[in-house]
Amino acid sequence: MHTGNQPSKEIDPTVPTAARMYDHYLGGKDNYAADRAACEELDKVVPSTRRLAVNNRRFLRRVVRTLAQDHGIRQFLDHGSGLPTQDNVHQVAQSVDPTSHVVYVDNDPMVLVHGRALLEQDERTAVIQADMRDTDGIFGHPETQRLIDFSQPVAVLFVSVMHCLPDSESDGPPALSRRVAERLAPGSFLVMCQLVSEDPEVRKFVTDFMDQTTQGHWGRVRQEKDVAELFDGLEILEPGLVEVSTWRPDSEVAPRQLTHEWIEFGGVGRIG
16 A cells, blocks of 8 residues: 655556556556556565455455444545555445545545446545645545545545655654544544565665665554554453454454464554
């Protein structure tokens, strides 16, 4: 997924973005040669990345279905949503309750173009272009205000996007998660996961590679303890903070992440 300092209105096919690289890993067609070349280079060091992307998408579907079915959530705010693919948040949520409302947020202009084309017939869903750190701008956006009632429980999603954020006292992942949590009604949920590795060489290579490849639109690969910090003060749903393919799998034979040079790690926190 993609974030940067300021949303751009121009699509530059020569500079890879995390959103388009993710689209390529998921088998999508909304990517360019530069994105595919970047994926090939990344695969040389972390060859499990395609499987990781697929398992991450399955985690997103399971989380949305669980929150809609078991917790009655009918409002979803998806940060760093990426390019539309199969089984998007609104499709999963609306399969449980057709009246569910979803707002997608991304700052990749290609996401805006494709998202709006996909959603123009759905009045309960919108896509807005914004930096996901701009909480005031996102919460106050006319489309968000139209679709989301913040006096009621909301599920706010940061799925596989926190690693796009640099460390910052005011805008890094811990500050952002606290700021969002403070604005949500009791019974709301924060869904957060990001790429982590306990191998310092992997962390350094991927962080440096992605920072250079995306021309600065990247944060860093972190450790599990950094992700755990994002959930301070939240009630964490079972099974806790885990590698995401093991979060409430659909079956005993559901696909698992078998390679561990890096993993997607996180979970779901409830606001009391």
